[in-house]
Amino acid sequence: MLRPFTLHRPETAEAACALLARLGEDAAPYAGGTELLLLMKLGLLRPPHLVDVKRVSGFGDIADGPRLTIGATVTHRTLERSPLVRARCPLVASVARHVANVRVRNVGTVGGNLAFADPHSDLATLFLTLDATVELVSPRGRRELSLAEFVRGPWETARRPDELLASVRLAPWPVGTGAAYVKFGVHERPTLGIAVAVSLDGAGGRARVADARVAIGCVSPRPARVEVAEARLNGVAAAELDDVSGAAADAAAASVDPADDLHGSAEYKREMVAVFVRRALRVAAARARGAEPSATFPYAVVA
Amino acid sequence: MAGGQALERIRVVVNGSSRELEVASHALLLDVLRDTLDLKGAKRSCDTQVCGACTVLVDGQAVSACTYLAVEADGRAVLTVEGLADGESLDPLQRAFLDAGAVQCGFCTSGMLLTARALLRDNTAPSREDVLHYLRGSLCRCTGYRKIVEAIMTAAGGSR
Numbered sequence: 001m002l003r004p005f006t007l008h009r010p011e012t013a014e015a016a017c018a019l020l021a022r023l024g025e026d027a028a029p030y031a032g033g034t035e036l037l038l039l040m041k042l043g044l045l046r047p048p049h050l051v052d053v054k055r056v057s058g059f060g061d062i063a064d065g066p067r068l069t070i071g072a073t074v075t076h077r078t079l080e081r082s083p084l085v086r087a088r089c090p091l092v093a094s095v096a097r098h099v100a101n102v103r104v105r106n107v108g109t110v111g112g113n114l115a116f117a118d119p120h121s122d123l124a125t126l127f128l129t130l131d132a133t134v135e136l137v138s139p140r141g142r143r144e145l146s147l148a149e150f151v152r153g154p155w156e157t158a159r160r161p162d163e164l165l166a167s168v169r170l171a172p173w174p175v176g177t178g179a180a181y182v183k184f185g186v187h188e189r190p191t192l193g194i195a196v197a198v199s200l201d202g203a204g205g206r207a208r209v210a211d212a213r214v215a216i217g218c219v220s221p222r223p224a225r226v227e228v229a230e231a232r233l234n235g236v237a238a239a240e241l242d243d244v245s246g247a248a249a250d251a252a253a254a255s256v257d258p259a260d261d262l263h264g265s266a267e268y269k270r271e272m273v274a275v276f277v278r279r280a281l282r283v284a285a286a287r288a289r290g291a292e293p294s295a296t297f298p299y300a301v302v303a
Numbered sequence: 304m305a306g307g308q309a310l311e312r313i314r315v316v317v318n319g320s321s322r323e324l325e326v327a328s329h330a331l332l333l334d335v336l337r338d339t340l341d342l343k344g345a346k347r348s349c350d351t352q353v354c355g356a357c358t359v360l361v362d363g364q365a366v367s368a369c370t371y372l373a374v375e376a377d378g379r380a381v382l383t384v385e386g387l388a389d390g391e392s393l394d395p396l397q398r399a400f401l402d403a404g405a406v407q408c409g410f411c412t413s414g415m416l417l418t419a420r421a422l423l424r425d426n427t428a429p430s431r432e433d434v435l436h437y438l439r440g441s442l443c444r445c446t447g448y449r450k451i452v453e454a455i456m457t458a459a460g461g462s463r
C-alpha cells in the first residue's frame with residue numbers, strides 16, 4: 001500500500017523544476033517508479049508530492065550528433081530496440097536487454113537508473129567507458145557534469161533538489177573498437193558488472209592498443225574507471241593482449257573497494273573482479289580483431 | 304492536483320471493454336484490478352517486481368501491477384488472464400499449458416501466460432534461449448520451468 005500523495009504532471013522542464021523548487025523536500029521526481037514506488041511502499045520515503053517527468057517534452061528523445069543523447073525518460077526497452085542506439089552504441093542496446101527483468105525494462109528509465117545511483121547499476125558502469133556526461137536542468141539553467149562527478153556514492157548524486165536529469169550523452173567508440181560487458185551474479189541485481197573497450201591502431205601484426213577502457217561496477221561504493229588497468233593495456237601489441245589482460249585484471253582487482261554483503265565476501269568479490277576482467281578483456285580483444293568468441297560462463301551474461 | 308486523496312477519472316480498456324474509473328493517485332493497478340474490478344487473476348506475492356505473479360499487459364507490454372500506478376493505465380488497454388480466452392475457447396497458450404502439464408499450484412500461471420503472450424507478440428518464433436530470457440523474473444516454485452518453456456515453445460510453433 002502506498003500513502004496518499006499529489007501527482008503533478010508538468011509538460012515542460014521549466015514547469016517541472018519550478019515545482020521542485022517550490023515544494024522542496026516534499027517532492028520527489030517520478031519516472032517509471034520501479035525504484036521510487038518500492039521505497040514508498042516500504043515507508044522509507046514518504047513524499048507528499050510526486051513530479052512525473054514522463055510528459056516533459058524532450059525527455060523521451062534519443063538524438064544523434066557527435067555524441068549520442070539519450071533522454072532521461074527513455075526506457076530500457078526503448079534503449080534495447082532503438083535503431084539509433086544499435087547503430088551508434090550497439091553494446092548499450094545489448095546491455096539494456098539484460099537489465100533486470102522484462103517488466104522493469106518496460107517501465108524503468110535510463111534517467112531513473114542513473115539518478116537513483118544504486119551501486120548495482122549496469123548502465124552507469126557501461127556509460128563510464130563511453131565518457132558519459134549528464135545534463136541537469138533547474139530554474140537556474142542547464143549544466144553538464146561527467147557521469148563520474150554525478151554519481152558520488154551509493155544512492156548519492158550531485159543532483160540538487162530542484163534539478164532534473166534531462167539526458168545522458170555518450171561518446172561512441174571509434175570504428176574497430178572491440179568491447180564487452182559482463183555481468184555476473186545469481187541475485188536479481190548483478191553482483192559484478194565489468195565494461196571494457198579496446199581500440200586498436202594499425203593493421204594485422206602491427207596493431208597496438210590505442211585506447212583501452214575498463215570500468216567496474218557493483219563491488220565498490222560507486223562504479224569507476226580503472227586507470228591502472230587501462231595504463232597496463234595502452235600501447236600493448238594486439239598479439240600480446242591476451243597475455244597482458246591477466247596483469248591488467250589483477251591491477252583492477254587490487255583497485256576495488258569491496259564490502260561483505262549478501263552478494264559475497266569482500267575477498268570473493270575481489271577474486272571475481274580479477275576473473276571477469278580477464279575474461280571480458282579477452283572477449284573484447286577478439287572482437288577488436290573481428291572475431292566473435294563463444295564465451296559463456298556460469299551465472300554470467302556476456303553482452 | 305488537489306489533495307492527495309483526490310480521485311482521478313481514468314478511462315481504461317480492460318480485457319476489451321472500456322471502463323471509466325475513479326482512482327486515487329496512489330492506487331496501485333493490482334489493487335484496482337483485484338478489488339475494484341474483481342479480477343483476481345493477477346496475484347500479489349513478492350510486491351517488489353521480482354516474481355511476476357502480478358504481471359498484466361498494458362498496451363501489450365508486461366508490467367508488474369504491484370508497482371504500477373493505476374493512473375498510468377489511463378488511455379491504455381490492460382489485459383489480465385481473465386481476458387486471454389475468447390469466451391469458451393482457450394488461448395493457444397492456455398491450451399499448451401494444459402497439454403504440457405505446465406500448471407501445478409497455479410499461483411504463477413497467470414503471470415507466465417501473460418508474459419508469454421507479450422513475448423509472442425514481440426517475437427513470433429522465439430528460440431528456447433529467447434523464452435528463458437523473457438521469463439527471467441517470472442518465478443515458479445512448483446514446475447521447475449521445463450514444462451512451462453515447453454508449453455510456450457509449442458504455442459509459438461502452433462501460431463507460426
Ligand SMILES: Cc1cc2nc3c(=O)[nH]c(=O)nc-3n(C[C@H](O)[C@H](O)[C@H](O)COP(=O)(O)OP(=O)(O)OC[C@H]3O[C@@H](n4cnc5c(N)ncnc54)[C@H](O)[C@@H]3O)c2cc1C
Nearest residue numbers: 029031032033034035036100108109112113115121122165
Ligand atoms: C527487480 C529489479 C531488478 C533490477 N535489476 C537491474 C539490473 O540488473 N541492472 C540495472 O542496471 N538496474 C537494475 N534495476 C534498476 C532499474 O534499472 C531501475 O529500477 C530503473 O531504471 C529506474 O527507473 P525508473 O524510471 O523506474 O525510476 P524511478 O523509480 O521513477 O526513480 C528512481 C529515482 O530517480 C529519481 N528520478 C527519476 N527520474 C529522474 C530525473 N529525470 N531527474 C532526476 N531524478 C529522477 C527519482 O526521484 C528516484 O529517486 C533493477 C530494478 C528492479 C526493481
Ligand code: FES
Nearest residue numbers: 348350352355369
Ligand atoms: S508481486 Fe509483483 S512482481 Fe511479485
Ligand code: FES
Nearest residue numbers: 407408443444445
Ligand atoms: S505452478 Fe506453483 S508456482 Fe508455478
